Amino acid sequence: MERQTYETLSRDSKLSISTIQRTFGHFLAQAPKVKIIKRSAVNLRLDATYFNRFCVVVYQDDFDGHTQLLRFSDKEDYLEIREDLENLIHLGVQLESITTDGHKSILKAMKLGVPNVTTQRCLVHIQRMCLIWLTRRPKHPAAIELRKMVLDLLRINTHNDRIYWTDSFRKWYEHYQEYINEKVFQEETGRYWYKHRLLRRSYYLINKALPNMFHYLNNPNIPKTTNGIEGYFSHLKNHLDLHRGLTIKNRINFIKWYVHFSNEKR
Known part of the structure; x- marks a missing residue:
């Protein structure tokens, strides 16, 4: 985190910079798991965003923006995405549709892994x-x-x-x-x-x-765009930019904490 950011947090919280640094270090040393909620007729937004040296694939319920699953990888991989979708169904997330930007790996995973789920192109x-x-x-x-x-x-x-x-x-x-x-x-x-x-x-x-x-014309619950999740990515990256210099592990844990707190607010 930049020195100026620490100074601002120290001023607002009345805590010393060293205390704030230790607190962040404690949180970034570990991270919570994403909570999967059993739901029926879920209309998912599925998208990925890239960071330096890794990408994050996000599976988000359009109903309230709850992130059901995260996948950290080096690319949008067919086998990984198929496994994720099958695991979501196995864990009680009954998928009705998935809105996607049309990445070939995502489309293949949907076609072969969850063929009965409606595909909505963004x-x-x-x-x-x-x-x-x-x-x-x-x-x-x-x-x-x-x-x-x-x-x-x-x-x-x-x-x-x-x-x-x-x-x-x-x-x-x-x-x-x-x-x-x-x-x-x-x-x-x-x-x-x-x-x-x-x-x-x-x-x-x-x-x-x-x-x-x-497909959204037949079912108004199906989102016709992935705008909601793209805005989510933009907000996440703005926050992560304040913490330049983090290791890859700490960047990943930061993202997990961000998703955790975002889900808790819903």
């Missing part, structure tokens, strides 16, 4: 990636029109909205199919490459996710 993630690839000011009509449709994603609140949007999306592809699939020959590699790769990538991201984009 609309904000789809929108964010497409807007990056399409850029803020695309020039070709195909990209301009797709960008407009992407911006409308979060405004889909009824089945009529969904039907209109998906119909427009399919008509857009039919109209621009030849342009999207246009290839050019590169003499350097001796191969043909798609000329409009980012536009094509945007289309295929949406098209592949489409079957799992609108």
